[in-house]
Amino acid sequence: MNKNKLAIVGATGLVGQTILKVLEEKKLPIEEYAFFASSRSAGKKIHFLEKEYTVQELTTNSFDEGFTYAIFSAGGEVAKKYAPIAAAKGCIVIDNSSAFRMDGDVPLVVPEVNPGEISNHQGIIANPNCSTIQAVVALKPLDTKYHIKRIVYSTYQAVSGAGYKGVLDFQNGITHYPSTSYNLAKFPSPIFNNCLPHIDIFLENGYTKEEEKMINETRKILKKPDLAITATTVRVPVLNSHSESINVEFEKDFELSELKEVLQKAPGIVVKDDSYNEMYPTTLDSNDKDEVFVGRIRRDFSVNSGVNLWVVADNLRKGAASNAVQILEKLL
Numbered sequence: 001m002n003k004n005k006l007a008i009v010g011a012t013g014l015v016g017q018t019i020l021k022v023l024e025e026k027k028l029p030i031e032e033y034a035f036f037a038s039s040r041s042a043g044k045k046i047h048f049l050e051k052e053y054t055v056q057e058l059t060t061n062s063f064d065e066g067f068t069y070a071i072f073s074a075g076g077e078v079a080k081k082y083a084p085i086a087a088a089k090g091c092i093v094i095d096n097s098s099a100f101r102m103d104g105d106v107p108l109v110v111p112e113v114n115p116g117e118i119s120n121h122q123g124i125i126a127n128p129n130c131s132t133i134q135a136v137v138a139l140k141p142l143d144t145k146y147h148i149k150r151i152v153y154s155t156y157q158a159v160s161g162a163g164y165k166g167v168l169d170f171q172n173g174i175t176h177y178p179s180t181s182y183n184l185a186k187f188p189s190p191i192f193n194n195c196l197p198h199i200d201i202f203l204e205n206g207y208t209k210e211e212e213k214m215i216n217e218t219r220k221i222l223k224k225p226d227l228a229i230t231a232t233t234v235r236v237p238v239l240n241s242h243s244e245s246i247n248v249e250f251e252k253d254f255e256l257s258e259l260k261e262v263l264q265k266a267p268g269i270v271v272k273d274d275s276y277n278e279m280y281p282t283t284l285d286s287n288d289k290d291e292v293f294v295g296r297i298r299r300d301f302s303v304n305s306g307v308n309l310w311v312v313a314d315n316l317r318k319g320a321a322s323n324a325v326q327i328l329e330k331l332l
């Protein structure tokens with residue numbers, strides 16, 4: 001039998017490092033690993049599963065040695081250039097960037113939601129945006145039961161979602177507080193002691209690209225191309241784990257107790273919802289976990305059949321690394 005060989009592209013990044021951690025926990029049947037990054041990191045050492053590996057510079061020849069799988073987490077430009085090269089050489093690529101997510105022939109997969117899509121791949125499988133992943137894990141079981149009519153997303157996103165440079169801006173903000181005059185590596189304004197309603201670039205229609213991603217990716221994953229969705233995505237001074245307020249309107253009516261039961265029974269969800277005892281999910285609850293936490297579940301009295309949810313997940317794990325590794329597990 002052929003050996004399973006896995007390449008990690010972007011192995012030195014925040015998501016890349018989290019992928020390594022998740023892989024160490026899972027102990028998958030993979031015989032060989034290789035780690036790639038930019039020329040800046042070539043030669044760096046990585047300790048992984050009790051062995052020492054050397055980070056290699058990613059080049060157009062990197063996939064010549066015949067990898068079975070690759071997980072890319074090095075941004076859209078790297079993915080656009082190198083993922084097709086890897087796929088052409090028979091490697092199945094799971095890509096974390098937004099480069100291929102909306103391509104018609106690329107499955108966009110959250111294993112709890114649409115695992116059946118994986119088998120439709122033609123060499124590349126896309127991992128959705130971090131904010132989309134946690135939202136659809138919570139929304140899919142509700143859509144199946146009550147048929148979603150409209151969604152309003154408001155997000156509170158951690159700085160780790162912006163990679164090492166985002167974390168650096170946050171830490172520099174703490175160090176220099178109360179001064180706000182220090183060099184910013186990632187964000188357009190200081191993020192410490194601040195909230196920025198601005199994630200990714202602005203589009204002509206006034207939305208940000210992050211908001212557009214949440215709208216389009218939700219429609220694709222739920223297979224509802226015309227679903228009414230609006231979104232406001234906000235970067236908040238939290239180190240890790242994204243929180244989302246999700247307002248949902250359904251076609252069908254629901255009993256609140258039954259809706260909570262649907263969420264409790266759904267895969268990958270932990271319901272933490274006991275307002276009487278002031279119990280609800282926070283970012284600290286979800287750090288280092290793979291589940292999506294749901295709470296503050298309450299009826300929206302302003303419409304016929306609506307609910308408000310508070311949805312929290314570790315954006316580096318379920319929002320990126322763990323979701324990609326779960327896709328790999330399904331492939332294996």
Ligand code: A2P
Pocket residue numbers: 009010011012013014015016036037038039040041042058073074075078162163164165
């Ligand atoms: P490097 O560490 O060499 O810059 P983050 O999102 O945390 O900033 O991580 C981005 C990841 O993508 C890093 O591992 C980074 O490597 C990698 N990367 C960035 N540009 C390239 C490139 N041109 N080729 C390969 N890897 C890249």
